[in-house]
Amino acid sequence: MPTEYDVLVLGAGNAGLAAARAARAAGQRVLVVEAQNAGGVCPIRGCVPKKVLVAAAQALDTIERAGTHEITVGRPELDWPRLIERKETFVEGVPQELEKSLARCGIEFIRGRAKFNGAHEICLNGTPYTGDKIVVATGSIPRPLPIPGAEHLITSDDLLELPALPESLTFVGAGVIAFEFAHVLARAGTRVTLLEVAPTVLPALDADASAQIADTTQKLGVRIETGVTIDRISRRGPCREIHYRHGGRKTDAVRSQIAANGAGRIADLAGLDLRAAGITLKCGRVELDAYLRSVENPDVFFAGDAIAGRPQLSPIASYEGRVVGHNLVHDTLHAAEYGSQPAAIYTVPALATVGLSEEAALEAGLDFEVHTNDMRAWRSARTYGETIAWAKVLVENRSDRILGAHLVGHGAEETIHTFALAIEKGMTASEIRARVYAYPTFHSDLKFLVGS
Secondary structure (H helix, E strand, C coil): CCEEEEEEEECCCHHHHHHHHHHHHCCCCEEEEECCCCCCHHHHHCHHHHHHHHHHHHHHHHHHCHHHHCCCCCCCCCCHHHHHHHHHHHHCCHHHHHHHHHHHHCCEEEECCCEEEECCEEEECCEEEEEEEEEECCCEEECCCCCCCHHHCECHHHHCCCCCCCCEEEEECCCHHHHHHHHHHHHHCCEEEEECCCCCCCCCCCHHHHHHHHHHHHHCCCEEECCEEEEEEEEECCEEEEEEEECCCCCEEEEECEEEECCCEEECCCCCCHHHHCCCCECCECCECCCCEECCCCCEEECHHHCCCCCCCHHHHHHHHHHHHHHHHCCCCCCCCCCCCCEEECCCCCEEEEECCHHHHHHCCCCEEEEEEECCCCHHHHHCCCCCEEEEEEEECCCCEEEEEEEEECCHHHHHHHHHHHHHHCCEHHHHHHCCCCCCCCHHHHHHHCCC
């Protein structure tokens, strides 16, 4: 006989844990199933350990610009193996602590990969388990690439474990992760190449913001090739060789010590056998209602990176987990309302964005003004010798409200939250200009970014 629970949660990342804790707090019997380690991508093999490497790259960047402040320093050297050891101090013990936390809450935890046996049943390690409600929060995996020789590519997980700094590295795909690692590795001395199939890099972002980060990346010494077709990847001695074409031109090749998959991540739904639960997977996506339930089986909820087509951000995963957690235990359901979620790409300097891009605002037929500023000559940027300080802010003409903001450099990853709050609370450009700011700070420049 199957073991019975009120809620089965597949995945112990931000989304799954938030849903599980909410259900348990309501007195429900909960089982959490995780194929790898409790914690999921972000704290174990994603944003947290990656940010440790980014912080090192930021330190190298600051040292490189020391001359601006009349400081003479020697050539810095990054001890890569010791940096990886430092990164591990942020990761080690996290899964064990989370498992203990679940146990203290009375939530059962089993490691393994589950698959559906029916609308309310899964099979795990050969044992059936049933749940009145099931939450799919299985996270994401590196996007598989249908390229001959793709087995020679390492993933972002592998990059976080590199025992030594590579002399050269080529990314197949120029997604967010590829750009972030490119800035770390290039500053550490690696020769980096980005090969992108799309005609432009980071096409989901505002086009001008993407162009800004591409330009500063190339100035760093990173080679970027767009609009390419990858024919095959081969191994030549200790190196990897990527063969590619531009349009109908003859095949070119780039050889590097390491080749990595930089094409981003997709929802990890393979092997779940969703059909057994009565759920159809179409083009990698499941049709959901506003409450994050499967339209075909409303007793199965989805949250976090397991929802294809949504931004793969840990705060959004946590939010969706809380929404699902509420809907598991209440008759009055809450719809997922995303609002304007800020996001950042942790290059050095960073790109940050919130709200609509110019392209999206035009497509929506909105009447707005675009305020674009290159702030490199401004006192705030010059004080710190910034090499890029750029902003684009969209302001609706009728309402004077902020529609979107896109920043590169100039404290972008922190400043963007002010714009996010302005959008959420309906603050107008006039109100932002009228506020009094501490000076001199980057935030004191906000009043100049929204027009006069």
